[in-house]
Amino acid sequence: MPLHNLLTDLFGDIHKPEIVWQAGIIVVCVALGWLLERLLRVNGNGALRVGATNFRDVLTPALIAALIAISKLVAKAYLGNVNLLKVALPVFGSLALIRLAFYLLRGAVARRGTVGATLVTFEKIFSLLVWLGVALYLTGLWGDVFLFLDTTTLPLGKNHVALSTILQAAVSVVILLMLAMWAGALMEERLMGVAGLHSSLRVVIARMSRALLILVAVLVSLSLVGIDLTVLSVFGGALGVGLGLGMQKIASNYVSGFVILIERSLAIGDMITVDKYSGRVTQINTRYTILQGLDGVDTVLPNEMLISGPVQNQSLSNPNVQVATQLTVSYDNDLDAVIALLEAVPRNLPRVLADPGPGVALKKFGADGYELELGFWIADPQNGRGGVVSEVNKGIYALVRDGKIKLAYPSRDMRELDAQMLAVLTGMTRS
Incomplete structure (x- = not known):
């Protein structure tokens, strides 16, 4: 039997006078939320702007949802039935949730203010899932769906895990990873603006902070799911063997990248020559370094080349x-x-x-x-x-x-051949 159906209750109250008051309350909440967003607006260079998005995109629906939630509590004491407000609250709350997810995703993934097609597709799928959940909640089918997920189990080894548990685990992992990546991107953006730190040191701190945040997010997610972290010791041993046997180059490049950044032998903007490649360093990543030649062509150099071989740095101590x-x-x-x-x-x-x-x-x-x-x-x-x-x-x-300098020209000496040699040559010609 389905749970309480908000839409059915709303249609039952459609002819009651209270519905007009609720509609007016929603209009007032929308207007106030819009005005408050303008008063609290974070401009394009604000502290909450990261990557390709701005927090003000989240602020408006969040304020409207908060105002509707407060109004619902107050109006219930005077109007009794507030079914329209009960429907409006999850609608605006879901919109705020979607905008918040977009804000975190674009801040963590989008680079240089651009949004890729894959990210846009993922955002559309996420929006569809959220609105589907809202529709199930409004129609009273959410309880039946959750009951089905909770009673359906999948065999995983010796244990049987419910679909609801798997879904909750996936959601918790995605949310924590998204927050960790967003926090790492925010920290990197702020560090890049600190003029007092060396550029290489800023990159090192940003890269290590992001990696640490992601590692903590994964460990916390596994703990929330109920996975014993001691089982990771086996995985760690297998990973160590894999690095030792088949990933030496990758591991070497990563270690070399951190060595380059820490010892500051290279910095972004340096003019260097490595083997047959020359150009300006535009990026120093943990695995590779991008070298832009004077012809505009980018060369991706593994960091191991910059450690194991000679490097001519024209800007290390003196740019002249x-x-x-x-x-x-x-x-x-x-x-x-x-x-x-x-x-x-x-x-x-x-x-x-x-x-x-x-x-x-x-x-x-x-x-x-x-x-x-x-x-x-x-x-x-x-x-x-x-x-x-x-x-x-x-x-x-x-x-x-102008004739102030005379260039040298190659000189050619004309010499006579020996008469006897000339006679011999002449005789050979006649014969």
Whole structure:
């Protein structure tokens, strides 16, 4: 026999005058909830904004549900039957629950303000399940459904577990994991805004905090379900064997990631060269590091490469980098005058540092002229070297075009062949 049916009671009271008062109370509660949300609004940079969502999306239906719950208690003393308020309360309460789940999920999963298609699909399924539960509650079928779940059991090993227990366990695990991931995302977002901490240290604290929160959530969830945590010792041993046999690389990369973050040998924004890859570090994760080349291509490097092999870090202790270009000038030039002209070329460029200033080195006396190297320093290697070298070469070309510098050209010696050898060659040709 179904439990009390709220919809049937509501239809029975549809012609009573109390229904008008209840409708007015609902309208007033909705208006007050909307106004209170505007008064308590959390702006886009507020403390409760995480990822791609804002807590104010939850605040309005939650305030309306709270006002309806208070009004129902007061109105029951004066009106008697408050069936319309009893129906409105779970409707707005479910809406607040759905918005709260969206807030937690998007804060924990969504990155850079974007929401993936998988997350949107999960949100639609979750909304459908919540509204289905509301419909069962309003029609009085919820008790029958729960009774069916409570009496139906599944054999799990030597024990028989009711479907209601499995459902409650799944819900508790999902809720606690969602809260842990949301709290981890909130902590990471706040840590990234702390200017007093090194960027690597901020990443380490954020990653370890999120992992610890998820571990605690899993353990608490298992305890709530009734699973003895001592059984995890067997699983831990199996996991250790698995790491030792088949997951050495993965474990090594994770450990290397934490070593990199803790010892601060690399930081986000550093210009590095690893093997044949060069670029700027854009992300340091626990398993891999993303290196963005000057051509815009991202390279995913396992963290083990950054620990076991040599790494050239152009920004570790000093961001200044020397850049050079070579040329060969004719011996007809005045060497001191050429050096003075070449050193003046990079000084007019905005990216070239004044201290240390440009310098010209005489590399060697070549077959065709003086072989010179013009060196200068820049402080932004992440912007590339090709552009500034090209500008310097254009300045050198202007000096050559104006005749202030003469470039060397390869010389060719024309020599006479020995007359006897020429005669021999001529005789061979005639024959």
